[in-house]
Amino acid sequence: MSAMAGAEQAERADTREALGRWARRNTWTLGLIGLLASFILITKLIQPSYSAEAFQGLAIGALPLAMAAVAQAIVVISGGIDLSVGSMMALTSVTSAALMKGQPEAFGVVVVLGVLLLGIALGTTNGTLVVITKVPDIVVTLAMSFVWAGAALLVLNTPGGGSAEWLKGLVSGSILSDWIPRALVTMVVIVGVIWIPLRRSTTGLALYAVGSDRLAAFRSGVSVGRTKILAYALTGLFSAFGGLALTATTGIGSPVPGAYTLLGVAAIVLGGVSLAGGRGGVAGPIVAVFVLALVRTDLTLLGVNSNLSTVVQGTILIGVVMFGSLLTMRRVRR
Amino acid sequence: MTELLLDATGVAKRYGAVAALRSASLSVRAGEVHALMGANGAGKSTLVKILTGAVHPDEGTILVRGEPYVARSPAEARRSGVVSVYQEPALIPDLDIKSNLRLTGTPLEPFRHWLSELGIADLDMAEAARNLPLATLRVIDLARALAIEPHVLMLDEMTAALPADLTERVLEVIAGQRGSDRSIIFISHRLIEIAAVCDRATVLREGVTVGVVDVTEGSNDRIVGLMLGESAKNLGVRRDGARVAASGPDATPARIAARGLRVGTRLHDVSFELRAGEVLGVVALEGQGQDELFDVLSGSLRPDGGELLVDGTPVAFKHPADAIRAGLVYVPADRAEALLMQRSVRENIALPFSASIRSWGPIPIGREKRKVDEAIAQLQIDTRAAGEVRRLSGGNQQKVTIARWVAGGVRTMLCFDPTRGIDIGTKDQIYALLRQLAGEGAAVLLYTSELKEVQLACDRAIVIFGGRVVAEIAVEDADEPTLLRAAYDLPPDVPMPEEIAAGVLAGDLPSELPGSGPMVSA
Numbered sequence: 001m002s003a004m005a006g007a008e009q010a011e012r013a014d015t016r017e018a019l020g021r022w023a024r025r026n027t028w029t030l031g032l033i034g035l036l037a038s039f040i041l042i043t044k045l046i047q048p049s050y051s052a053e054a055f056q057g058l059a060i061g062a063l064p065l066a067m068a069a070v071a072q073a074i075v076v077i078s079g080g081i082d083l084s085v086g087s088m089m090a091l092t093s094v095t096s097a098a099l100m101k102g103q104p105e106a107f108g109v110v111v112v113l114g115v116l117l118l119g120i121a122l123g124t125t126n127g128t129l130v131v132i133t134k135v136p137d138i139v140v141t142l143a144m145s146f147v148w149a150g151a152a153l154l155v156l157n158t159p160g161g162g163s164a165e166w167l168k169g170l171v172s173g174s175i176l177s178d179w180i181p182r183a184l185v186t187m188v189v190i191v192g193v194i195w196i197p198l199r200r201s202t203t204g205l206a207l208y209a210v211g212s213d214r215l216a217a218f219r220s221g222v223s224v225g226r227t228k229i230l231a232y233a234l235t236g237l238f239s240a241f242g243g244l245a246l247t248a249t250t251g252i253g254s255p256v257p258g259a260y261t262l263l264g265v266a267a268i269v270l271g272g273v274s275l276a277g278g279r280g281g282v283a284g285p286i287v288a289v290f291v292l293a294l295v296r297t298d299l300t301l302l303g304v305n306s307n308l309s310t311v312v313q314g315t316i317l318i319g320v321v322m323f324g325s326l327l328t329m330r331r332v333r334r
Numbered sequence: 335m336t337e338l339l340l341d342a343t344g345v346a347k348r349y350g351a352v353a354a355l356r357s358a359s360l361s362v363r364a365g366e367v368h369a370l371m372g373a374n375g376a377g378k379s380t381l382v383k384i385l386t387g388a389v390h391p392d393e394g395t396i397l398v399r400g401e402p403y404v405a406r407s408p409a410e411a412r413r414s415g416v417v418s419v420y421q422e423p424a425l426i427p428d429l430d431i432k433s434n435l436r437l438t439g440t441p442l443e444p445f446r447h448w449l450s451e452l453g454i455a456d457l458d459m460a461e462a463a464r465n466l467p468l469a470t471l472r473v474i475d476l477a478r479a480l481a482i483e484p485h486v487l488m489l490d491e492m493t494a495a496l497p498a499d500l501t502e503r504v505l506e507v508i509a510g511q512r513g514s515d516r517s518i519i520f521i522s523h524r525l526i527e528i529a530a531v532c533d534r535a536t537v538l539r540e541g542v543t544v545g546v547v548d549v550t551e552g553s554n555d556r557i558v559g560l561m562l563g564e565s566a567k568n569l570g571v572r573r574d575g576a577r578v579a580a581s582g583p584d585a586t587p588a589r590i591a592a593r594g595l596r597v598g599t600r601l602h603d604v605s606f607e608l609r610a611g612e613v614l615g616v617v618a619l620e621g622q623g624q625d626e627l628f629d630v631l632s633g634s635l636r637p638d639g640g641e642l643l644v645d646g647t648p649v650a651f652k653h654p655a656d657a658i659r660a661g662l663v664y665v666p667a668d669r670a671e672a673l674l675m676q677r678s679v680r681e682n683i684a685l686p687f688s689a690s691i692r693s694w695g696p697i698p699i700g701r702e703k704r705k706v707d708e709a710i711a712q713l714q715i716d717t718r719a720a721g722e723v724r725r726l727s728g729g730n731q732q733k734v735t736i737a738r739w740v741a742g743g744v745r746t747m748l749c750f751d752p753t754r755g756i757d758i759g760t761k762d763q764i765y766a767l768l769r770q771l772a773g774e775g776a777a778v779l780l781y782t783s784e785l786k787e788v789q790l791a792c793d794r795a796i797v798i799f800g801g802r803v804v805a806e807i808a809v810e811d812a813d814e815p816t817l818l819r820a821a822y823d824l825p826p827d828v829p830m831p832e833e834i835a836a837g838v839l840a841g842d843l844p845s846e847l848p849g850s851g852p853m854v855s856a
Contacts, residue, residue, distance in 0.1 A: 216422070
């Protein structure tokens, strides 16, 4: 009896320890979720009439940036950076919009799959250039951002095209409850289906390994070049998802890239991804995108000048990141 | 027992004009622990890199179990059964131990078995590698390598940075592999460990295999002799008599007095005094703590313990600027560390003393020019390409790194291998300059990887081994064989008894052995 109770207790202690460790590992993301919750509360306080519809609108607005953040997070985790995310989104968006306009619904499926492949091809090109030329990532991807942006203008030189209705339907409205926007669910499903199995595979470990310590990764038998190319290909894939999100949410394609590249970098930094590589995940950046979007909403609701609100956004970003590194420093010293 | 597991012959590798390996061979039998020996720059690390797949040889054949062996990466080397444990553990800092094992496809049960054999019983597999101490990581790396069941296991300075109890367990496990069907290539600067666990030793000198020695009683002398080669005999070193004798115990305190300096696992107990008017040589094999010592003295690393006195006053440097203010200036081996490569010779030389002027006003150009010109003349710097320092030759660059301190008036100069990769003529000029500085009353601490420099430039030398000062040698006695023996922590002219070697396994520390403690010859 007592032995069984002891074993049970030990098991419970184990579970508690595992939970504690999980919480310690994900402190940053958990903290961000807390921050997000408090911003939702603040929004409710400022504007008691803030409705589920408004939240759905927020999710729809945040979807392209969330995809850009996931795209950027993957390449940064593997120790690189991709400044062409915004341009790849523009190119994939106009390609999908131009091809889908006036075509039957079913053809849209072919277009979506084709555009995702296009994204992988763009990313693979970036990665291959980085690995083969050994020119720094930041230079290669900056140059390629002009190439992709130019190509987007060649496809459509003014905003236009169209989107399949089912694609628009994937991101509008809500599921189950008014407070669960369909755009959010779509995003969680896409990211979950691709990222979670990858994260648990040896390939996923290799992404982190290359970003954490290239030499140790090489010596552990990881093919560094191949892993880097894969990271860029995944970034291209998620940029294509971002481009499709733009088409789906606006119903057209716009050849001029938005500020998704740098906003994506801001989101991953806020989301706990180390720019030095090897640390972080994709959940944090997604939550960070929502935090940034809510801050903007709140400032608009408060009637703050929209120019001033970008100043506030930047200040919050610096503040949170500084707070984070202070905590890390203190932990190291202890 | 005669089956050759690994057989490398005629291996050569050039880097540009430099031949790192000219003709190296290495034959390792199944079931033996084989030492790979060589002084600094003998080509040991190049041969290891070739075997691990990090570098491709220009010439030569390598067979593993009779099959041609071509490894283009550590992953390929491992597929052929050649696994290495490096000096820096190949564990990913941001991944936990379990993920690290998964990344390399290491089976878990054998890993746990070897880990407990190696004396680490309770390891939290979910801990990130970043949070574990270096010694533990090295042992984990070894257990992981053993768990893969390699044909050939290469251990590079495996026991460096390990505490005594772990060292003992590691050596036991290595010795336990004798007679198995795998073989171990053991690289170590500690001859006492080689005597304890190795069957044979291959010695490299200047990129050539110069001998294979059966490790027995008294084989240490043969190994050291092979490592030295001809240079042991021709000791015709020039001695210019005008050497300022180190002043004895007098009233003025030493420029630098170090007492029991400690840094992590690298530096254990370093004490010495550096007096005005002398050049003190520091001799050590690679990685014995000399890097940390110079980092501490130049203010870029804070010691964990011990005391540092400059001119009799205790100091605690927080930043290199503090060291410079106290008169301790640093000349690194790597010029790029010290110079602004894209700026002119003039700016580089003027920077330290112009930056030290405590004012925000404009730089007094006339005064600066005069001082810079003096320094350029004194060091005979070739200023034809003075516009950008990076266009200067290596020797001239090194002269600029010295000139920048000389121009402002130098009190104490810390030189870390300042003549590395420099032509012989410039080397002589640098020795002469160091002597001249000492003659004018400066104090110079000179670490050198070239043992013959000691007699050319120094007044006396201290020898560091395993983070401790193990010997102090007067310049008259500091010939290459003596220095090399001391650098390997061998007692002078005392053949090493077999019992001492056996004693390592029994747990005795080398430093407690008779005859290997600090020795002072005067």
